[in-house]
Amino acid sequence: MAAPRGPADSRTRSLAARRPSLPPVVPGASGVASPGERGFQGLVIRAQRFRFSEEPDPGSEGAVLEVHVPQVLHLQYGMYVWPCAVVLAQYLWFHRRSLPGKAVLEIGAGVSLPGIVAAKCGAKVILSDNSELPHCLDICQQSCQMNKLPQVCVVGLTWGLISPDLLALPPQDIILASDVFFEPEDFENILTTVYFLMERNPKVQVWSTYQVRSADWSLEALLYKWDMKCICIPLESFDADKGDLAESALPGRHTIEMLIISFAKDSLTYT
Ligand SMILES: C[S@@+](CC[C@H](N)C(=O)[O-])C[C@H]1O[C@@H](n2cnc3c(N)ncnc32)[C@H](O)[C@@H]1O
Numbered sequence: 001m002a003a004p005r006g007p008a009d010s011r012t013r014s015l016a017a018r019r020p021s022l023p024p025v026v027p028g029a030s031g032v033a034s035p036g037e038r039g040f041q042g043l044v045i046r047a048q049r050f051r052f053s054e055e056p057d058p059g060s061e062g063a064v065l066e067v068h069v070p071q072v073l074h075l076q077y078g079m080y081v082w083p084c085a086v087v088l089a090q091y092l093w094f095h096r097r098s099l100p101g102k103a104v105l106e107i108g109a110g111v112s113l114p115g116i117v118a119a120k121c122g123a124k125v126i127l128s129d130n131s132e133l134p135h136c137l138d139i140c141q142q143s144c145q146m147n148k149l150p151q152v153c154v155v156g157l158t159w160g161l162i163s164p165d166l167l168a169l170p171p172q173d174i175i176l177a178s179d180v181f182f183e184p185e186d187f188e189n190i191l192t193t194v195y196f197l198m199e200r201n202p203k204v205q206v207w208s209t210y211q212v213r214s215a216d217w218s219l220e221a222l223l224y225k226w227d228m229k230c231i232c233i234p235l236e237s238f239d240a241d242k243g244d245l246a247e248s249a250l251p252g253r254h255t256i257e258m259l260i261i262s263f264a265k266d267s268l269t270y271t
Pocket of ligand 1: 076077078079080081082083084085107108109110111112129130131133136157158159177178179180182186
């Protein structure tokens with residue numbers, strides 16, 4: 001993984017060109033939505049289903065988890081599911097037995113598929129997105145409502161900003177970060193926020209999925225600077241080495257890495 005190069009606007013364009021494709025969205029001045037769809041500021045929300053399952057033992061039914069998240073075709077990246085989110089959600093599903101009671105914060109959550117899966121598996125979840133993007137915070141809320149998770153809180157957290165909301169957070173066990181390393185100029189801000197949370201709980205782990213978009217980008221030097229380390233978890237170790245996951249074709253052929261970042265001093269163990 002690498003450090004940022006190249007002008008921000010060309011990076012933004014290159015990410016936009018890789019947006020997951022969505023079914024067409026019907027702009028409705030009056031918010032007209034067919035059954036199963038709901039209006040969102042003149043656009044229609046489509047509920048996207050993800051179904052996680054385990055291979056059943058002979059003679060028994062395997063566990064299944066079905067969640068729905070809202071998607072809106074919108075200029076802001078947080079309004080729909082990215083391929084990384086499905087891979088991270090699969091990691092959570094695979095390790096679901098370790099989640100009950102864990103304090104889990106999702107950063108850059110957008111529609112929050114990983115956070116929703118964590119909450120459904122018994123974690124105490126807080127979802128967050130950029131405090132300056134109210135649409136993204138609204139869609140986090142919509143996701144909680146759609147999955148009947150009134151206990152999940154949503155807060156505005158802008159990477160790199162030590163805000164009252166960040167200061168008020170309780171110590172976290174796990175930070176979820178799906179496709180947040182997409183704009184190299186933000187990498188250090190993300191790690192600043194993570195470092196703040198690591199000081200609160202030096203054992204906190206960042207479970208992050210990273211989509212490889214440029215061979216020139218790397219986190220290595222920044223991790224060293226911020227006294228952190230990172231291991232890469234093979235996708236096959238949690239049944240994620242497929243283009244189709246949770247009955248979604250979204251991961252497709254994208255190159256996605258599952259990373260666990262922790263304090264360099266901590267002897268990292270992972271489930
Ligand atoms: C590529 S999207 C990924 C969304 C979601 N995690 C997923 O994987 O489906 C990046 C997310 O980061 C959020 N974001 C961008 N800049 C941010 C910032 N400076 N602080 C906090 N969140 C930010 C966006 O609003 C968006 O939800």
